[in-house]
Amino acid sequence: MSKLLVVSDNHxxxxxxxxxxxxxxDQVDYRFHNGDSELSxxxxxxxxxxxxxxxxxxxxFPLENVVNIGDDVxxxxxxxxxNVNQSPLNLELTARSVSANIALFGHTHQLMCTMDGSLLLVNPGSISQPRGEFQMIGGTFCIVDVSTQKFIVDYYDRDLNLVPSLHFQFDR
Structure with missing residues (x-):
C-alpha cells in the first residue's frame, strides 16, 4: 500500500x-503539490x-508529471x-494516454474525488483559498491510500483535522 499526500493552490x-x-x-510515501504554490x-x-x-x-516547474508507484501510474x-473549470474530460483523456490510473489536479479551488472507470480523479481543493460547496471548511488537502483492492481518499482541513464527511472509498 502507498500513501499520497496531495495539496494545491496555497498561493x-x-x-x-x-x-x-x-x-x-513522514506518514506518507509520496507528496504532490498540484500547482499555484507561488514558491521560489x-x-x-x-x-x-x-x-x-x-x-x-x-x-x-514542469506543467505535468507522470509518477510510477509500483503498478500504479x-x-x-x-x-x-x-480546462478543468469546464470539464475534467481533457484531463481524463491525457491521463489515460499515459496509462495513468490516478489523475491529480488543482486550479478550481474546489475539492473533487471521483472514479471514472479505472481512473481515480482527485482535486484536493485549495488549502488557502477554497471555493464552492466546501468553502466553509476553510481549505483542504487530502491523503490517498492506494492498495491493490481499493483507493481510499480522506480530506483534512487547515487545522489538520480529518473531515469525516469527506471520506471516499472506491473498489478497483
Missing amino acids: GDQQILTKILHQFG IDSPLVQQFNIVKGNMDFED VYQTHGHLK
Whole structure:
C-alpha cells in the first residue's frame, strides 16, 4: 500500500505547507503539490513535493508529471491548460494516454474525488483559498491510500483535522 499526500493552490502560504509536512510528511510515501504554490524554485519546500506549475507560478516547474508507484501510474497537472473549470474530460483523456490510473489536479479551488472507470480523479481543493460547496471548511488537502483492492481518499482541513464527511472509498 502507498500513501499520497496531495495539496494545491496555497498561493504563497508557506506556513501551511510547513505545518502539513511536519504533521504528515513522514506518514506518507509520496507528496504532490498540484500547482499555484507561488514558491521560489530554490525554496526548501519545493524539494519536498512532486510539484507542477500552475497559472500563478512563475518558476520553471514542469506543467505535468507522470509518477510510477509500483503498478500504479499517477498523472499530475495543475489543470488550467486542461480546462478543468469546464470539464475534467481533457484531463481524463491525457491521463489515460499515459496509462495513468490516478489523475491529480488543482486550479478550481474546489475539492473533487471521483472514479471514472479505472481512473481515480482527485482535486484536493485549495488549502488557502477554497471555493464552492466546501468553502466553509476553510481549505483542504487530502491523503490517498492506494492498495491493490481499493483507493481510499480522506480530506483534512487547515487545522489538520480529518473531515469525516469527506471520506471516499472506491473498489478497483
